[in-house]
Amino acid sequence: MRSRLEVLRPIAAIALAAVFFFPIYIVVMGMLKPADKIQSSPLGLPLQPTGENLGAVLGRSDGLFWSALLNSVQITVLSVVLLTLLSAMLAHYLVRSHALWTKPAMLVLLAGLMIPPAVILQPVTQVLGAAGLMNSVVGVVASNVAYYLPFGVFVFSGFVGTVPVEIEEAASIDGASRFRLFWQVVFPIMRPAAASVMIFLGVWVWNDFLTPLIILGPEAGTTVTVGVYRSVGEYSTNFGTLYAFSFLASLPVLLFFVALQKQFVAGLTAGSVK
Amino acid sequence: MLRRVREFSGFALPGLFLYGVLVLVPIVWTVVLGFTDRNRFAAETNWVGLQQFQRLLEDDQFWLVLKNTFVVTAIVVVVPNVVGLALALLLNRETRLYRLLRAVFFTPVILSGIVVSVIWQSVLRPDGVLNAVLVDAGVTDAPRWLSDPGIALFSISGILCWQLLGFCVVVYLAGLNAVPQELYEAAIVDGAGWWRRFGSITWPMIASSVTINTVMLLISGFKVYEHILVLTNGGPGRNTTASIAFDVIEKGVRGDRIGFAAAEATIMLGIIVLLSAVVLRLLQRREVNL
Amino acid sequence: MAPRWRGAVAAATLLTVALAGCTSGGKSDSSSAGGPVELTMLTFETPNLPASLWDSAIARVSQKVPGVTIKKLVTPNVDRTTYAKQLASSGQLPDIMMAVNPQGFAEGGQLADFSQDELKDFASPESGAINGKIYQLPTNAQPQSLLYYNKADFAKAGITAAPKTWTDFLAVCAKLKAAGITPIAVGGGGQDTFASMYTWVGTVGTDVYLTDPKFSQEIADGSKTFADPQFVKAADKVAQLAKLGYLDKQGTSRSYADHEKAFRAGSAAMYPMGSWFASSADNDKPKFDVGVFAWPSDDGKAVVPNLTGGGLSVSAKAENVDLAKKFALEWTKDKETSDAFTKADGTFNTIAGYQPPADMGPLFKETLALYNQAVKDGTVTPALSIEQGDNGLPADLTVPIQQIAVELLNGKSDAQAVVSKLDKEYAGLK
Numbered sequence: 001m002r003s004r005l006e007v008l009r010p011i012a013a014i015a016l017a018a019v020f021f022f023p024i025y026i027v028v029m030g031m032l033k034p035a036d037k038i039q040s041s042p043l044g045l046p047l048q049p050t051g052e053n054l055g056a057v058l059g060r061s062d063g064l065f066w067s068a069l070l071n072s073v074q075i076t077v078l079s080v081v082l083l084t085l086l087s088a089m090l091a092h093y094l095v096r097s098h099a100l101w102t103k104p105a106m107l108v109l110l111a112g113l114m115i116p117p118a119v120i121l122q123p124v125t126q127v128l129g130a131a132g133l134m135n136s137v138v139g140v141v142a143s144n145v146a147y148y149l150p151f152g153v154f155v156f157s158g159f160v161g162t163v164p165v166e167i168e169e170a171a172s173i174d175g176a177s178r179f180r181l182f183w184q185v186v187f188p189i190m191r192p193a194a195a196s197v198m199i200f201l202g203v204w205v206w207n208d209f210l211t212p213l214i215i216l217g218p219e220a221g222t223t224v225t226v227g228v229y230r231s232v233g234e235y236s237t238n239f240g241t242l243y244a245f246s247f248l249a250s251l252p253v254l255l256f257f258v259a260l261q262k263q264f265v266a267g268l269t270a271g272s273v274k
Numbered sequence: 275m276l277r278r279v280r281e282f283s284g285f286a287l288p289g290l291f292l293y294g295v296l297v298l299v300p301i302v303w304t305v306v307l308g309f310t311d312r313n314r315f316a317a318e319t320n321w322v323g324l325q326q327f328q329r330l331l332e333d334d335q336f337w338l339v340l341k342n343t344f345v346v347t348a349i350v351v352v353v354p355n356v357v358g359l360a361l362a363l364l365l366n367r368e369t370r371l372y373r374l375l376r377a378v379f380f381t382p383v384i385l386s387g388i389v390v391s392v393i394w395q396s397v398l399r400p401d402g403v404l405n406a407v408l409v410d411a412g413v414t415d416a417p418r419w420l421s422d423p424g425i426a427l428f429s430i431s432g433i434l435c436w437q438l439l440g441f442c443v444v445v446y447l448a449g450l451n452a453v454p455q456e457l458y459e460a461a462i463v464d465g466a467g468w469w470r471r472f473g474s475i476t477w478p479m480i481a482s483s484v485t486i487n488t489v490m491l492l493i494s495g496f497k498v499y500e501h502i503l504v505l506t507n508g509g510p511g512r513n514t515t516a517s518i519a520f521d522v523i524e525k526g527v528r529g530d531r532i533g534f535a536a537a538e539a540t541i542m543l544g545i546i547v548l549l550s551a552v553v554l555r556l557l558q559r560r561e562v563n564l
Numbered sequence: 565m566a567p568r569w570r571g572a573v574a575a576a577t578l579l580t581v582a583l584a585g586c587t588s589g590g591k592s593d594s595s596s597a598g599g600p601v602e603l604t605m606l607t608f609e610t611p612n613l614p615a616s617l618w619d620s621a622i623a624r625v626s627q628k629v630p631g632v633t634i635k636k637l638v639t640p641n642v643d644r645t646t647y648a649k650q651l652a653s654s655g656q657l658p659d660i661m662m663a664v665n666p667q668g669f670a671e672g673g674q675l676a677d678f679s680q681d682e683l684k685d686f687a688s689p690e691s692g693a694i695n696g697k698i699y700q701l702p703t704n705a706q707p708q709s710l711l712y713y714n715k716a717d718f719a720k721a722g723i724t725a726a727p728k729t730w731t732d733f734l735a736v737c738a739k740l741k742a743a744g745i746t747p748i749a750v751g752g753g754g755q756d757t758f759a760s761m762y763t764w765v766g767t768v769g770t771d772v773y774l775t776d777p778k779f780s781q782e783i784a785d786g787s788k789t790f791a792d793p794q795f796v797k798a799a800d801k802v803a804q805l806a807k808l809g810y811l812d813k814q815g816t817s818r819s820y821a822d823h824e825k826a827f828r829a830g831s832a833a834m835y836p837m838g839s840w841f842a843s844s845a846d847n848d849k850p851k852f853d854v855g856v857f858a859w860p861s862d863d864g865k866a867v868v869p870n871l872t873g874g875g876l877s878v879s880a881k882a883e884n885v886d887l888a889k890k891f892a893l894e895w896t897k898d899k900e901t902s903d904a905f906t907k908a909d910g911t912f913n914t915i916a917g918y919q920p921p922a923d924m925g926p927l928f929k930e931t932l933a934l935y936n937q938a939v940k941d942g943t944v945t946p947a948l949s950i951e952q953g954d955n956g957l958p959a960d961l962t963v964p965i966q967q968i969a970v971e972l973l974n975g976k977s978d979a980q981a982v983v984s985k986l987d988k989e990y991a992g993l994k
Contacts, residue, residue, distance in 0.1 A: 010371060013364055017378045020436070023393045024381065026403050030396070042396075042403050062615060090289035093282070105290070112297055114550045116497035118519040119539040122526050123300035123307070125654040134654050146296030149289055179284060207386030209500050214527060217656050218606075218637035225386045226640065232392060232504060233641040233755070234609055236821035239396060246389045257384050261377065314653060315672025333992060395754070400817040421753050421817030423976055507755045510816055511971040512964060512985060527653055528646045529960055530668055531993075 031243035038239050053244035065248060068227040071216070072206055072252075074137050075223060079144040079205045080198050086145065087152025087197070088190060092182055094153070095160040096168070106157070112150035117210055125214060135217045143215055144205055152197050159193040160186070195263045199256075206253050224249040301543070307536030314530040326537035335513050336521075336538065342427055343496060343517045349431040350438065350495030355487050357435075358442025359480075365443065366450055376447070380440035387437075387500035394433045395420075395505060420505055423514040430501055430515055438494060442487045449483030450476065478560070485557040492553055496546050499523065518542045600633045601884045603891065606648060606658040608639040611821060612840060612908045621901040628894045632887055634660075641755055642820070645959060659882035660892055663874045665952045666692070666699040667959040675699040676878045676885050682893060687914040691872040692953035700952070703875030703896045704911035707839045707868045707935055708947035709765040712927075715853040717745050717833035726857035729864045730770070730801070737810040740833050748805065749832035750815035751823035752970045759820045760969040762836035763811070764802050765947045769869035770861035771798035773945035780946065780957050783990065790986040800979035802972045816970050839931045843910035846925020854927055858934050858943070868938035869947040872914060957990075964989045 030038045031053050032046040057065050094102045094109075124143055125134060133139035163186050171181050187194070212223040222230065228242075228249050235242040257264060308326055312319040330336045361379065365372050382390060397403045398419035405416040419429045453476060461471045499519045502508060508516035508524065516524070522542060526535025607618045615638070622634050637658055639647040645665040651657055657674055669675045677697040683689035691702035713726075718736075721743035727733040737747040752760025772779050772794045779795070782788035790796075805811055812832045815823065827835045828850040835841065845854050858866035876892040878885060895901055902913045903921045910928055912920070912935060920932065938944045946955060949965040957965070968985050971977040977985070 009364060009367070013372065013375050016361070016364075017375045020439075021378050021381075023397045023403075023436075026396060027393050042406060086289040086292070089285040093285040108298070109293065111547070112293065114493050114546050115297065115301065116493075116519055116542065116546060118497065118499060118522045119304055119543050120297060120300035121523070122532065122536070122653065123303035124296055126303070127295060127299060129655045135656060142292060143296055145289075146292040149293050149297075153289075177281075179281070182285070203384050207384075207389075209386060209388055210523070213640070214650065214654060217651060217654065218639075218658075222640075225388055228386070228388045228392060229500075229504065230638070230640040232388075232395075236819055237611055237825065242392060243396075246392045250385050250389050253384050254381070257380075258377075314649065315668045315674070317672070329992070334988065335992075399822070400814045401822075418814065418817045421814075421970075421974075423971075423974065504755065507757050508963075509757055509967045509970055510753070511974060511976055512967040512989075524963070528650050530649065531960070532653075 027243045028247060031240055031247050033240060035238060035240050053240035054248070056238075056241045057244045057248055064222075064227055064230075065224070065245065068222050068224045068249075069252075071137065071212075071221050072224040075140050075144070075212065076202055076205045078137070078141045079148070080201045082141065082145050083148055083152050083201050084194055084198050087149050088156045088187060088194065089182060090149070091153045091156035092160050092186055095157050096165075106153070109150050109153050112147075113154060115147075117147065121210060121214060128215060134215060137216070140212055140215050143211055144208070147211075148201055148204065151200070155193050155197050156190060159190045163189050192263075192266065195260075196266065199260055199264050202256060203253055224252075304536045304543070305540045307533055308540045309537075310533045312533040312536070314532055319533070322533070326534050327541070329534065330537055330541065338513050339516050339518050339521045342513070342515060343498075343519075345427055346431045346434065346498055346517060347492065347495035349428070350434050350498075351488060351491045353431075353435045354439045354442045354491060355484070358439055358487065359446050361439070361443045362446035362450055366447060376440075376443065379443050382437040383440045385437070388504060390433065390437050391501050391504035394429075394436075398429060398505075421510045423511045426506055426510055426515045430498070430505060433501055433505075434495065434498060438491060441490065445483045445487050446480060449480035453479040481557070481560040485554070485561060488553055488557060489550060492549060493546070496549070600631050601887055602633045602635055603659040603882060603884070603888050604635045604637050605660040605662070606637045606639060606644060606651075606664065607662055608642055608644045610642060612844060613905075617904055617908060621895070621898070621904060624900060625891060625895045625898050628898065629887065629891045632884075632891055634891070643755075643758075645962075657879050657881065659879045659888050661877045661879070664700070664877055665959045665962070666694060666877050667952055667956065669877070670694040670697070670699040674880055676880045676882070676889060678889065682889065685897070685916050687916055688872050692951075692956075694953045696954070700873055700877045701875030701892060701896055702872050703913060703915070704905075705870055705872045705914050705935065706874055706909075706911045707870050707931065708950050709762040709769070709836050709838060709869050710856050710858055710931065710934065711766070712835040712837055712841055712845070712854055712856045714827075714830065714833050714835075714850075715855050717743075717830075717852070718855075721745060721833070726855070727860050728866075729860050730862045733860050734808075737805070737808070741808075741810060746812045746832040747810040747834060749812050749823065749827045749835045750973050751818055751820055752815070752966065752973065753817040753822070754819035756820035756823075757963065757966040757970065759818075759823055760816065760966050760973055761949055762838070763805065764799070764969050764972060765869045765950065766836055766859035766867070767798040767801040768795065768948040769867045769945040770859050770865070771795075771801070773869070773948075774861060774865065774867055774943060777945060778955070780951065780955055783957065790983040790990070796979050796983050799972060799982050802969075803975070803977075803979045803982075806973055806975040811973055816973055839910035839912075839928075839935075841910065842925070842927040842931045843906075843908055845927045847907070856927065856930055856934060858938060861943075865941070865943050866934070866938060867943045867945055868935055869950075870935070870938075870944045871947050871950050871952075873952055874911065958993055960993050961986075961990060 026042060029046055030042065032049040034048070034050050034052065037046070094106050128134045128139045128143065133142060167185055168181055171185050207225055208223070209225050209229065213226050213229070216222060216226075228246050231242050231245040235245070309321060309323060310319045311322045311326070365376055395402075399405075400416070400418060400421070404419065408416045417425055420426050457475045458471060461475060466474070497519050498517050502515055502517055502520045506515045508520055513521070518538065519542065522535050522539045525531045525538065529535070605622065609615055609618070618636060622636060626632060626634055644661070644663060648657065648661055648664045648669070652669065652674060657669075666675055670677075671694065677699050678701065680689065683698060686702055688702050689698065692698065692700055717740065721739045723736050723739055727736045740747040748763065750760065750763060752758075776782070776794065779788065783790065814826075814831070818826055824841070824844065830852070842856070858868050861867055875896055878888045878892055882888040897915060899918070902915070902918060905911055906913060906920050907924070910931065912932060920928070935944070949957060949962050951957070952959075965986065968977070968982055972982055
């Protein structure tokens with residue numbers, strides 16, 4: 001009885017995965033087909049694969065894809081690095097400090113996990129505008145750091161708990177400042193947490209749509225995700241190119257995922273087995 | 275003392291400052307705006323008390339938008355959760371094949387909402403892939419997935435489920451693997467069948483995974499925006515697929531009625547905070563501390 | 565180990581911050597004494613109006629206006645008015661904008677108005693005025709909805725002449741249906757909700773605006789509501805078309821591009837659409853011959869719902885408003901640009917003395933003839949939800965009307981339900 005079920009397992013799993021993956025298959029295959037084939041045989045394999053769609057996106061006269069890619073990379077790297085550092089430090093401070101205000105501060109921070117961006121988008125543009133940061137990468141980064149800080153603090157505060165206080169006390173007795181203590185003792189132990197925070201935030205910031213659309217605006221260019229949205233209107237008759245743009249826009253994050261698969265899953269595991 | 279101040283400013287201040295200025299202040303601002311009649315082009319803004327809230331509650335469109343949000347959120351909280359657990363049980367083996375299959379299911383999770391919408395648009399268009407398959411199979415009146423007002427909302431919910439399923443699968447897998455094997459072995463020795471083992475051991479032990487997934491799905495479903503923007507723009511017909519996040523952006527950022535949209539955003543905030551708190555409370559009580 | 569790794573992180577951060585500083589945008593300080601002024605211009609790209617068209621026009625006109633460099637901005641989708649609002653909300657209103665509904669912006673003092681002197685070359689210098697002032701150059705007359713039709717389909721159904729009255733029109737639809745041809749194509753799917761309007765624009769033109777051109781103003785001052793019997797009648801005409809099965813059911817799922825593609829592939833016999841389709845059909849002939857006729861009123865008048873406007877607006881907060889206005893006026897007067905847009909989008913430039921290029925295609929010429937005839941007969945009307953300014957509806961009502969139009973087309977709402985929804989939406993805007 002047991003073995004019969006076991007034989008069915010991979011069959012069922014593969015079948016389900018195939019059906020599940022089908023939409024992605026259509027787009028990836030469509031990207032490699034010339035325009036007429038996409039309409040006439042949407043399901044078929046690209047018998048004469050063509051790179052013309054990919055080429056059309058990469059070789060656009062206004063260089064939209066490349067400038068958008070640069071923006072996405074800048075915004076993501078800056079946001080993620082800053083977020084990791086700031087949330088790690090803040091989490092450590094809040095957990096270790098015994099001041100009265102830290103507990104409520106932590107609650108206020110964690111409450112931020114559920115704020116939908118639509119609620120604060122308009123006032124955020126006003127605040128950034130007042131600081132002269134609208135239309136700039138810095139403005140988007142600042143907004144990202146503030147918005148995702150609760151997540152970083154949430155993950156790191158869980159890990160700070162796993163660092164034995166004795167180690168910190170020992171280092172402190174040896175005369176280390178809090179700063180040195182943090183960097184040389186605590187943070188290295190929290191590396192797995194840092195890895196999962198960076199991975200999650202990297203994906204979320206890269207795929208973010210509303211914030212760069214509204215804050216970066218048309219003047220400072222777009223990100224690659226907003227670029228896909230623009231392509232929907234622009235390539236409305238040319239699906240192959242639209243698919244190519246979507247694929248290229250997702251490629252960096254897909255490669256990132258493939259390279260760091262183990263840490264990804266480990267990050268989720270760590271979070272759920274607190 | 276000075277050292278304490280320096281530590282605070284180095285460690286805590288930057289994060290707290292940014293959070294305060296770009297999250298807390300905007301929240302307060304939104305709430306305050308909801309009590310005004312601020313319009314983008316009007317010269318002055320006046321305090322109008324609860325008038326915007328009153329108008330919202332009297333507006334059919336608001337209730338429609340709210341209903342849409344609840345429908346999508348309910349579907350998104352339940353379906354990927356249940357199916358995710360089932361899939362996790364199915365895929366709970368450590369060979370290369372299963373790792374690959376898990377990656378397949380996880381891929382949509384790391385795609386942006388815009389890309390997911392582009393993918394599904396080509397599947398659900400009237401002359402798209404799904405209808406092509408149905409027509410080949412002999413279906414004469416293929417459903418209009420995105421333009422039939424009775425179906426469109428469910429199509430969008432389904433797309434979101436597709437995108438979030440992989441996340442639930444991975445979280446459940448982690449939870450399942452954290453259950454000590456000895457418990458199962460002891461239960462088998464005692465003669466417990468599969469269902470009994472699941473109900474008495476597995477289900478209680480993965481409670482924290484259930485919490486994480488449910489809360490994550492709740493927040494994701496509630497804030498759905500990009501999918502609606504690309505696939506239906508709130509239609510077909512008046513607001514049949516508009517969610518509350520979509521309506522807030524339409525009225526407040528892409529439209530002129532800033533005060534009105536702020537009131538709506540305040541209600542939205544209140545609902546999600548309440549829902550999250552309730553759900554978290556209910557679920558965390560179940561979690562077993564090892 | 566820790567310090568080394570920390571150093572790498574610090575270096576990476578510094579590098580990216582430096583890069584960000586180099587390329588971050590924001591309004592560049594180009595107004596250093598004597599340097600050229602940089603003005604932003606909001607454009608939109610469609611299959612008819614690709615980037616190359618805009619770029620060459622900008623280059624050409626920039627040469628005529630020394631001291632100005634134009635930074636081109638592109639709307640992410642076709643809805644440039646909504647995008648302009650979004651930009652305005654974050655304080656980034658572009659200096660020059662093409663075909664953006666000035667309503668709201670004008671009353672809020674965000675746009676510069678043009679003087680009568682600046683408008684002296686325009687054929688209808690009062691078109692689209694808001695509170696009597698012109699905030700958008702009334703550059704083009706562009707019929708917004710005409711009945712383009714597949715001549716082969718008409719022949720197949722035994723229809724020999726274009727319908728002259730509404731009853732004739734219904735008879736034509738019945739004949740087509742009997743011959744197994746879908747009579748009327750409709751759109752409005754995906755993001756392109758605007759494409760749902762064209763049938764309704766036609767019936768409101770014949771039944772409301774023809775006899776009561778000031779209807780929108782009467783709505784605004786409260787003397788009429790959408791429940792006015794004439795308006796209900798117009799809505800009911802569309803509802804009847806839906807009920808009788810004359811509308812293509814699949815239409816409301818289609819994006820705008822798919823909508824045109826479907827008509828070209830023979831999805832329906834008639835294609836209510838603006839005159840830009842004439843250019844598209846002339847530039848890329850469909851497999852069948854295309855004819856056109858205007859919307860027939862009950863008593864046989866040929867109505868052309870029209871929008872005169874669609875030109876450039878200038879932000880009141882531009883760095884150099886005069887220079888921006890000069891650019892706008894030069895753009896409008898530049899024959900090559902006008903020719904390019906006429907060819908691409910089927911507009912009739914209203915600058916005095918402008919003649920469309922002689923090599924315009926046959927369908928364009930037919931459309932122009934229809935329009936000129938309607939001008940002579942006094943049957944040019946505003947276009948519902950498209951007309952702007954004092955004689956139009958509030959801009960915030962545009963998307964709701966378009967969405968409600970989809971309900972009319974789907975048969976989901978009847979005329980009474982539709983007008984009461986409209987009245988409610990309108991009341992909500994006050």
